Amino acid sequence: METVDRGTADRRALKHVAIREYVRDLVAGCAPGTAAPSERDLVERFSVARMTVRQALDALVTEGVLQRFPGRGTFVAPPRRRPSRVASFTEDMAGRGAVAESRTLLAEKVKSPAGVARALGLVPREPVLRWRRLRLADGSPVCLSDAYISSSLVPGLLDGPDLPDSLYDELTARGRRPTWAEDSLSAGVATPDEAALLECPEGAVVIRLTRRALWEDRPIEISRSVYRADQHTVSFQLGG
Amino acid sequence: METVDRGTADRRALKHVAIREYVRDLVAGCAPGTAAPSERDLVERFSVARMTVRQALDALVTEGVLQRFPGRGTFVAPPRRRPSRVASFTEDMAGRGAVAESRTLLAEKVKSPAGVARALGLVPREPVLRWRRLRLADGSPVCLSDAYISSSLVPGLLDGPDLPDSLYDELTARGRRPTWAEDSLSAGVATPDEAALLECPEGAVVIRLTRRALWEDRPIEISRSVYRADQHTVSFQLGG
DNA sequence: TAGTGGTCTAGACCACGAA
């Protein structure tokens, strides 16, 4: 077979990407079960080989946007139930229709305590950022959080004149948003200090949540949070 | 181009599947970073077109078994961090190295209460299975669970002479294992009844967990469980 | 029977990485 194509790698003009995005737009907002264009339709419309169309549709099928039925056609897939993503307090509150605020109690570079160093995979006493905050939803205290952040991955995070509003927004902006996390949850009662800050009775039931978050398999944040149990429920979705 | 191939759909002999499984076996147990055969090697070995090899490798890349690096080659991928799967109490305990047991307190077909009917997507008063159990780990009481199961999806589940050991094993055997679930978690104190069964002081801190589990987008189980907080921590993994 | 997706061929040129 003779030369067919310069490789089409003219950059920024990948055909399968163009087709994929065309179809994505086309079916955006369509009800599940709506028919997508057939592969041969797309071949004609874009004047490409069928393999190219299939490459485009394969991506959408893998993403869960489309579903193929041999002999029938390609259709908009029903929305996929997904396991929970790693969410920040701010996002968690937004999902509940509340506005998150926080009051910084402590923001400093410290020598990592042994437990923190182990969890973050650092040498003990290696500097880490510690950020302790009281977190509020619609103005009332919900949770007390104490986060240790691996400073080598986000240099200068707490150095600016203003502290970031949201840790995860800041990590996202730096391309360091956690890609995976493990949350461990237990219940107990508030200590006097916790009670004072959370404005609840000493001995009130609280939920304690420890998070270990990784970015690309590298530990980036470990935090302990204490929630007033009378004002908070933790929900999460599990995959099949 | 003339006829090349009978379609190869001779059944049970899909080339890309054969190649995929060959490569999967080849790299099974290999350390992350180990080189996989190059695409052109596989083309020669199997005497197929390169597109066919790519189809095979695409599947393994999507699965997270392999990673491709343009210009370098294809390599065994590092193990992927995954979000939590829907686990049963039995599996949860096994993961902690404990043996799960249970004592059935109630197993009956009842008219669904309004709340349960709503959660399971049933008509109120439509029959559902109710299964209330005390659950133990290595012999000591850990949790009290009360599950409602949509009987139309698993007819006769509690009718046999013996009750199943594990609800999820039984659902799995019937091809009805939940594919997705949402767990909601709160904390509180034990009621006198709960305290008696869990063998803990009245007023002890407990974790309350509600699960709504779906099989193929259809609600199949809703349950409420009460855990002794002094003996239990709930962990879950979140995806990126 | 016509149309759909599933599989496959036998080439091609490209950009990129390592030597």
Added chain:
DNA sequence: TCGTGGTCTAGACCACTAA
């Protein structure tokens, strides 16, 4: 420079579904 993966062509036959 050579080998790798990334992209693409212009066809082909198959099984399956719906009319």
